[in-house]
Amino acid sequence: DFRVESNGNANMLFVDGGENRVGIGMNTPADTLHVKSTGDPSGDIRLILETNATDGNCAIDFRNSASTFKGGILYDTDDNNLIFSGNGSNERMRINAAGDVLINGTQEYNTLNGRGNLVVGSGSGNEGITIVSGTSNAGGLAFADGTSGSAAYSGQIEYNHALNHMLFSADAEAACLTVHDAQNVSMGLPEASPDVSAGLCIQQGGNDGSVFTLKNSDVAHGITGSAETDTYLSMGKASATQGGLVLKSYAE
Numbered sequence: 001d002f003r004v005e006s007n008g009n010a011n012m013l014f015v016d017g018g019e020n021r022v023g024i025g026m027n028t029p030a031d032t033l034h035v036k037s038t039g040d041p042s043g044d045i046r047l048i049l050e051t052n053a054t055d056g057n058c059a060i061d062f063r064n065s066a067s068t069f070k071g072g073i074l075y076d077t078d079d080n081n082l083i084f085s086g087n088g089s090n091e092r093m094r095i096n097a098a099g100d101v102l103i104n105g106t107q108e109y110n111t112l113n114g115r116g117n118l119v120v121g122s123g124s125g126n127e128g129i130t131i132v133s134g135t136s137n138a139g140g141l142a143f144a145d146g147t148s149g150s151a152a153y154s155g156q157i158e159y160n161h162a163l164n165h166m167l168f169s170a171d172a173e174a175a176c177l178t179v180h181d182a183q184n185v186s187m188g189l190p191e192a193s194p195d196v197s198a199g200l201c202i203q204q205g206g207n208d209g210s211v212f213t214l215k216n217s218d219v220a221h222g223i224t225g226s227a228e229t230d231t232y233l234s235m236g237k238a239s240a241t242q243g244g245l246v247l248k249s250y251a252e
Contacts, residue, residue: 001016008038011025012024012025021034025038057074057076081097082095091104099117100116100119103118106122138162139158140159143155165180165181176188184201185199185201187200188202208237212234212235213227213234214232219250232250232251234248236248
């Protein structure tokens, strides 16, 4: 064994000759290289890779016994990209200077009026994202404009595996549109239980307005006391409490 002392640590560098291991800051290395904090500062530990040029790259390579490069982690200090590669030098993921995460691709894309903070795929071949949940649980995607209350889930897309339903919601409601396991589609709140077969059920809750309308931007009638000017057909209840159907057509 070989040991190097420092002022505050008797095992600043320790070589375990019997196990072919190296310890830094300790004398019982559990693997090929084992680094332990000396307690200064605050017990934290850091590994620093420093280049000799302002545009140099810092990297950790992973190689097999034949010294074949199998993968690595590289930080491009010139463009500020953190790059992960696998199966050789094939880039699998990068975090660019803007904080965007690009998986299996290097091109960021603008989405709507913002940035593509997460981009999956190279634009060649099939690509996708899989969310794996329990058989009686749900997987989902939430859209937020805050971090607490309903602002944390203003909009949602959810798949319920217990019911085999796909739910879409907006304005923090429970479900605005549901695709059911029997190929039925329901709309409205509370979540409708469709009594149709491979059809559409619209649940208005307690609302009395039109349940279905047809509009066209070329239409501009003057019957705006009954419907908006571009509406040419509407459907709704005949009575607020007794039901029935009223079908109205608007034209001048």
